[in-house]
Amino acid sequence: MNKKIQTFFVLATLFLSGSIQAQQYKVDKTTDVKINGGSTMHDWESDVEEVTGSATNITTEGNMIKEITSLNIQFVVKSIESGKGKMNSLTYEALKEESSPKITFNLTKVNSISGSNLDVQGDLTIAGKTKSVNLEGKASVAGNTITITGEEGIDMTQYGVDPPTAMLGTIKVEPNVTIKYSLVLKK
Known part of the structure; x- marks a missing residue:
């Protein structure tokens, strides 16, 4: 009888540990990030070609996110590409790439999730300076893929x-x- 109880607890522990593991998502290479701005001469656009990061503890239902507790995203500054070499080098210098090679966003709080609408707060670090920001976006779930879209205006001088x-x-x-x-x- 004692052997059966031990076996039961071992199996129960294995089952429970497998069912409570966080769902881990990673940023996919199909992620698209663009930075748009203007100058005294013309408007411009740069692509961020290297975006990495992960999200954990995401609960989904159907095609919607129900809960998210961890999201960490990094943009590699030297992967910001305008198609113009001089503009790229000025961008890297302005963003202090040598001392701060990445722009990062770390989720700190979910303000609300309503349908496909997300309203979150997080720490955004640019050029070594961190500020709390609110981001609003739209999320959709399709199979093992979550897509979050949106845009955020930023004053670089901040x-x-x-x-x-x-x-x-x-x-x-x-x-x-x-x-x-x-x-x-x-996933």
């Missing part, structure tokens, strides 16, 4: 970033940029 200039200061980048994202997370 992060200690001096907007780049060119041609002896005659061309000035505006301090406000918009980050547009389609974050794809896969």
Whole structure:
């Protein structure tokens, strides 16, 4: 009888430990992040080509997220690509790439999840300076894939970033940029 009880507890422990493991999602390479801004000469757009990160403890129901407790995203500064070499180097310098090679977002609080609408708060670190931000987006679930889309306006000067200039200061980048994202997370 004692052997049966031990076997039961071993099996129960194995079953429960398997069922309470957090669902781990990783940022997929199909994620699309663009930074849009303007200057005294023209509007511009840069692609963020290397985005990494993960999310855990996500509960889904049908095609909607019901709960999320952990989301960490990193943009590699040197992967910001405008298609213009000089603009790239000015961007890396302005974002202090040598001392702060990544832009990061770490979820700190979920304000609300309603249908496909997400309202979250997190710490955004740019050029080594961290500020709390609220982000609103739309989320959808399809099989093992979660897609979160949205955009956020940012004043670079709030992060200690001096907007780049060119041609002896005659061309000035505006301090406000918009980050547009389609974050794809896969199990």
